[in-house]
Amino acid sequence: MEELRLFFAIDPFQWSDIFTAILCGFIVGLERQLRGKPVGIRTSALIVLGTYLFVAASNSMINDVTDTSRIIGQVITGVGFLGAGVMLAKDGIVVGVTSAATIWVLAGIGVAICVAGEFAAIKLSVLVVGILYGVDVMEAYFASLTRGVHSKFNTWKNRR
Structure with missing residues (x-):
């Protein structure tokens, strides 16, 4: 029985946090994928999971000479390149x-799993979907929100 427990041990990570990271990525990625947008389920889950892994690993190395908060700063920079x-x-x-x-x-949601906890990260994921979907609903009802660069007729896809 001890061998089985050791086989599934993933210290310093927690299985519940890993499942939460995948769930959070799934929640946001599903919205993007159903609407045919980039950054679908697979990409979203991997971004949240990867961020969680880096931050959790850095938190496990706390001692007098390490500054684990620098990992969060580096994640923000690295994820900026993905976004670009x-x-x-x-x-x-x-x-x-x-x-x-x-x-x-x-990536912020991945950090939130370590810093604020699983339920906060899930709530934030639902909030992100609310923003992504909710603004489209608002644009459908309020023509004033679809002016200038936000015009449905002024997008790159429609100009080809």
């Missing part, structure tokens, strides 16, 4: 900014 990779400029219009922001907030 999904943005594209075509004919003077930048697309993919929402997907880039989604990547950034997914």
Whole structure:
């Protein structure tokens, strides 16, 4: 029985936190994937999980000479490069900014699992979906929200 317990041990990580990271990524990624947007389920789950793993690992190395908060800063910088990779400029219009922001907030959710706990991270994931979906609903009802660069007729896809 002890061998079985050791086989499933993943210290310093927690299985419940890993499942929470995957669930949070699934919640946000499902919304993106159902709407045909970049950063679907697989990518979202991996971003949240990866961020959780880095922060949890750094938290396990607490001693007099380490500053584990630097890992969070490095994650923010590294995830910024991922976000930059999904943005594209075509004919003077930048697309993919929402997907880039989604990547950034997914990393924040991974940090929240370690810092604020599992339930806070799940609530934040639902809040993100509420923002992503809710703004589209508002745009459908209020024409004033679809002016300028937010116009449905002024997007890069519609100009091709």
